[in-house]
Amino acid sequence: MGKVGRFACILTPMLLTLSSLICFIIVMLGQTPWKGNNAPTTALGRDLYFFKADTSNMRLDPKLISSELPNLELDFDLINALQGSASSKQLKDFYQVGLFSYCEGDKDNSTGKETITYCSARKFQFHFDPMAVWQLNNTNVQNVLGDKFDDGMNAYAKAAGWMNWAFVITLVLTVVEFVVGFFAIFSRWGSLVTTIISTAQTVFAVAAAATATAIYGTLTGIFKTVLEPYKIDAFMGSRMLSVLWLAVAFSIASGFFWLISVCCCSGKSSHKKMVVEKTPYTYERVASPAFGGQQGHQMQSSSQWPSSKAAPAGPSNTAYEPYRERV
Structure with a gap:
């Protein structure tokens, strides 16, 4: 029963570690192409994104904007640049940003159906650059958008590099935790080593999730502040964040149960043999x-x-007497 109890004690953190690993893999597959850059991503990856910009309802008519927002100071350079990008079909209806790539596509406003037409190649330390994607780098748009937009995008680019490393390290540590966890079945030393690895994995998992939530929240705020008057909507992906923080929850729970396995469930049988001395x-x-x-x-x-006293005298039952008293 000792080994069976030990196995049952290890099974719970093993399943939690596996669940965390699956969730992190799903996060990394978001907006990732499978068969080339022009092929749409899978159905699972298509619905998972950190950030989305929707330009399908973009309005660039200065009179219409002024009638709805009379106090808004229009940036005609920005309007002209966006009109040129839209007319050349460089500006798509929506953009969805994942961890290592982004996808773009067209939207049917009558039915609301979205079709992905292009996904960028997977790239480590990837970040979404709207000026490059919309081919507005050599225009006056960057000056029009101001320092707030530039500072926000630069901070996003730097944080995205660290975030990519954090996700990769987390994935590697999760795999190592799951493999080393098998040795915890046989001894508490295995549980101790696995607990140490699980602690490091949890630290990186929390850091990666917090960084992703912060930088894409900042990116969404930048888009809303600068581009919302032109009906360019921006929002975060709730599904992606849900899967990400679920992975973190599994990581924390697995670390807790690994720690319990160090203190409990030794694996030794409680029945001991009785030795009679x-x-x-x-x-x-x-x-x-x-x-x-x-x-x-x-x-x-x-x-x-006792040796100091003589044994009581009595008849001898032996065949002879070794000492006989002579009279």
Whole structure:
């Protein structure tokens, strides 16, 4: 029952670690192309994104904007640049940003159906650059958008590099935790090593999730502040964040149960064999067949008396008397 109990104790954190690993893999597959840059991503990856910009309802008519927002100071350079990008079909209806790539596509406003037409190649330390994607780098748009937009995008680019490393390290540590966890079945030392790895994995998992939530929240705020008057909507992906923080929850829970397995469930059986020890000073001698099996019994009886006192006299049952008193 000891080994069975130990296995049951290890099974819970093993399943939690596996669940965390699956969730992190799903997060990394978001907006990732499978068969080339022009092929849409899978259905699972298509619905998972950190950030989305929707330009399908973009309005660039200065009169219409002024009528709805009379206090807004229009940036005609920005309007002209967006109109040029839209007319050249460089500006798509929506953009969805994942961890290592982004996807773009068209939207049917009458039905609301979205079709992905292009996904960028997977790239480590990836970040979404709207000016490059919309081919507005060599225009006056960057000056029009102001320092707030530039500072926010630069901070996002730097944080995205660290975030990519954090996710990769977290994934590697999760795999190592799951593999090393098998050795915890046999000893508490295995549980201790796995607990240490799980602690490091949890630290990186929390850091990666917190960084992703912060930087894409900042990116969404930048888009809303600068581009919302032109009906360019921006929002975060709730599904992606849900899967990400679920992975973190599994990581924390697995670390807790790994720690419990160090203190409990030793794996040793609770039933011990009873060992009966003889009472001290009770030496039992084997009877000798030469004396009819009586010598051992006689010597045993005599050994029970202290050496300082003589044994009581009595008739001898042996065949001869080694000492005879002569009169």
